[in-house]
Amino acid sequence: MEPKKPMSHFVAASVIAAVLIIYTLVLQFTGLWKNPSMAWISYILMVAGLIFFVNQYGNALDNQVTFGNLFSYGFKTTALLALIMIAFTVILFSIFPDIREKMVEIARQRMEDRNTPEDQIDKGIEMWQKMFWVLTIGGIILVYAIVGAIGSLIGAAVTKKKPVNPLDQMSM
Template identity: 45%
Template sequence: MEQKVSTPVQKGLIISLLLIIFGLVLYFTNQYMNKGLSYIQYVILLGGIIWSCNTYAKQMNGNVTFGNIFAHGFKTTAFVAALMAVYTLLAVKFIFPEMMDKIMDAARQEMIKGGQLSESQVDQGIEMGKKFFVPFAIGGIIFFFALVGAIGSLIGAATAKKNPQDPFAQQPQM
């Protein structure tokens, strides 16, 4: 019986759900501004992509190449990045609209604490930040997830067990 190979979309859904749950935990524990904890999402993504690559190689019984595994991992990454970009848009605009205000208030405090900007410059910076918050957030997610996903795909492709079979070697001689 042939083993069913899970798709990058299926694995991407699992990784995305883990990332969303982690983000919700940070939000509801009021830790979403904690930069140290927010880096854990990249560890989750990296581990998930490596898991995806290794699982793919196992499901294919090792009959894969480095390129096959890398491509599978990066397809998974692309799906996760797209899904997380959509989730971020929905979260910031509709689910948790107060999040942007809280982030902007924290940015205002940092600007004032720096002491190098006037009140009008701080207000101008905050207005600009509010205007471009969503595009920068989505762009950041896509860029950093693609970067971490590429690294995870490389690691996963390098560590997965490979034993590719030459399809021409098994043909009978005439």
């Protein structure tokens, strides 16, 4: 039996990104994106995808890997996933600029519900609009780094490991 070739980081990141993009588009077109609790499902999907692909990576190498190898694979996948999702987000907001306007309306409504003074609401929204891309891209990087680290740690922890003993490879 010939050895299995492990799946590349890019393929794993692309598959997880495809799932997250489809989920995001479903939320957008059904109007469910307004519910903040729906965002947690995307993080659960991301962690589950990372666990799955880290496990597949270990299995492809006959589990002769270390915790560090597995974590590294998962975190590299996370880095590529973050880049893909940043590109998707830029494209999404470029194609549908009304999403940004709806986000402003919802933010204004939530601040009004908390009895925030009108001048503070205006300043907050003005600042958010000026810093939109910095906050959006920075937020994606930060959140994906945290969630990706969690998913990679869990994936590396649950994957079976049979590290190779270097002394067994020595020939006498």
